[in-house]
Amino acid sequence: MRFYSKTFTVVSFIFSVMLFVSCEKEDISTENYKETGIESSKETSLIKYLGAMIRAEELTDGQYMIGGDMIVTPDQENDNKSYSSAGVGLWPNGVVKYMISQQFKDEDAKVRPHPFKNYDMKKMLEDAMSTWTTATGVSFVEVDSSTPRREYIEILWGSSNSSVVGYNSPFPKKFKISDQAHQGVYLHELGHTLGLLHEQQRVDRDDYIIIHSDYINDSAYEKFTANPILDYHTPSLDFNSVMLYPSTEYRGDYNVKKTNGQPFTSGYATGVLSQGDINTVKAMYSGGNNCNTSGNLPNDVSCDHWAFNEIKFMWQNGYIVGNGTSFDPDGILNRAQFAALVAKVINPEPIRDARNFADVPASPNRHWAYDAISKTYRGGYMSGISNTLFNPNGRLTKEQLVVAIASGKRLSGGNNNHLRLFSDQSSISSWAIEKVKHAIANRYVTNYPDKDKFRAQSPVTRAEAAMIFYQVLVDQNIAPSINNPYLLIP
């Protein structure tokens, strides 16, 4: 319940009941396996959306559903017919803020039964977010209830799938995903969240596909009506898009085919973003605002650096420094620099008396990290290599870094399953194993470049150090959580 106020939970529950009472979860059958996305069978009416009159389903809170799973709002009723900040609302700085329902976090609810396999919904969601992030640079940031309600999307477990389209909404924004959803559905709904619409509804779609509407049931037909609302994201229909329902959608009897009569799959079916999806979202969030380079940045950490957002935060807030304007992210961290980070980020209370080290003099040539090393030693985060030497220029291995922080922060939790994810778990020293588990359980551990390799004995780079200290700041509620694809999510 860490991020959830009681009020918020109650409110979200009431909303769920209000909106979706007619389709609460029933049995899990193969019939239900197909995504329908229909929230309720409300009255439909014509609304003006992005410059066109289109048929929409009225929802109980004043929003509208179009295309079966896209929630739009009155403030999107304007004449702008393009993907832009004036049309489909874009998420500021390319950052999608979200709050995930406790339903996804409860251990007994995390893995839902499925007709064919067990899906870990939280992992699927995070994988889909990572996929969009890696491909396009947009990011997804989990927020807490101190964030104004209109600024984030609430992710709920539902009996069907739907999402708001883009950011531009004064209403609470909702995203619903069912336990029947496969990976393509997660990517698809997040595509709506970012502002994408359906490829099969583009106004020129009859040039590419034939909709055999006789075979589509009434509730699903809404998903296939052509809407003249946008200049769609690619010049021609994108058959690989996750925003295109494949031939097998609904009943599996090829009710949508290419004009040559052939059935087709799409990214929706395969769970893979198309180049068109990627290029469109990049273009929508162009200008580098998905990788926001505003403000003071080190000159050697570019947008495509794997820890860009974390390093940026720490640099701009004075938690890390470099040599003038460069940070040297791939340089090896030394013990004095580690102490400087501990002192700056954690600022530990002393638990033992100070010790003087011959290689960290106070005078006459005071070591640059004298105060930090003293604070770090007294806080119990580091000891010397002997009673008289600290070895400030020595390196730390990954396991030493993780153990030092896990011990100092007195982290707990975790289990052996975390380590089984590693193809190199045997390289972890026996004295480090428990602490590594604690650190993973608390979302402190990042594995770069291979998520399944802990690299226990590798020296730590400055970027890796920035990354773990960033997680400390997240844990201390100082920095926002960032869905970095290399962060281990227990």
Ligand SMILES: [Zn+2]
């Ligand atoms: Zn959709």
